[in-house]
Amino acid sequence: MLQLLKGEKEEILACVKEVLGENSKTHENLVPILQQVQKKLGYLPALAMDKIAEGLQVPAVDIYGLATFYNQFRLNPPGKHEVKVCMGTACYMAGGDITLESFERRMEIKEGETSVDRYYSLDRVACVGCCTLAPVAVIDDEVEGKVTPTRVDGIMLALEEDREDNTGGNSGPGEGADHE
Ligand code: FES
Incomplete structure (x- = not known):
């Protein structure tokens, strides 16, 4: 937890x-x-x-x-960057499960989880209506198409650069976290 x-x-x-x-x-x-x-x-x-x-x-x-x-409830806090991978039929057929696994590996969390530093959260979503771009991922409300594992690497790189820009590279949990 x-x-x-x-x-x-x-x-x-x-x-x-x-x-x-x-x-x-x-x-x-x-x-x-x-x-x-x-x-x-x-x-x-x-x-x-x-x-x-x-x-x-x-x-x-x-x-x-x-x-x-009820999957309307989320038990983990949303990350600073919310990544949602489409698992609708078209995206699944185009390798959406591989996209999801790629994000899981890169973020070191599983679908439905949030990273310890709350920088990332990763979820699956149903069809977002952009099936021609399958496999699709939604990064902070921006739809990204053709999200192959190579594209996942590019997305992760951009998100990591954003972290460094904002924190000077400090990626640990907040200093004042409550220990309980
Ligand atoms: S199935 Fe993924 S956008 Fe439609």
């Missing part, structure tokens, strides 16, 4: 408190509550699910089960 950043714990607790305060704490409201928390935080941290479980007096395991069942 990814480490919480400095101040993130407080942000999560405040968010859950606010959302629980705006909704009646019934089982029927569980999905809307999860949706609202995700909308505010960008994902559903484990701490938020624990606090929602407490608030609604349901077992936390039920909330985890629900959040993992």
Whole structure:
């Protein structure tokens, strides 16, 4: 599980408190509550699910089960750079799985995960409507076509250069990360 950043714990607790305060704490409201928390935080941290479980007096395991069942919920924070690989039929047939594996290898994470430094997140998506460009990847909302493994290398190089431009090469997790 990814480490919480400095101040993130407080942000999560405040968010859950606010959302629980705006909704009646019934089982029927569980999905809307999860949706609202995700909308505010960008994902559903484990701490938020624990606090929602407490608030609604349901077992936390039920909330985890629900959040993992519906793919609308994301359990990892979005990375600074969000990469989504299309796994629609046309892209899959054109080697989308190889594209995804190439990103996984280069980022050293699996699909659905976020890198420890939160620089990258990698997900699969359904058809994005650019099938003639298959295999397609969406890099921070920009559609890239013909994403062969060589193209993956080029994309990763550009993203790494962006990291160096912004951090002077410091790629470690935030200094003030909460250790829990
Ligand atoms: S299947 Fe990938 S863009 Fe349509």
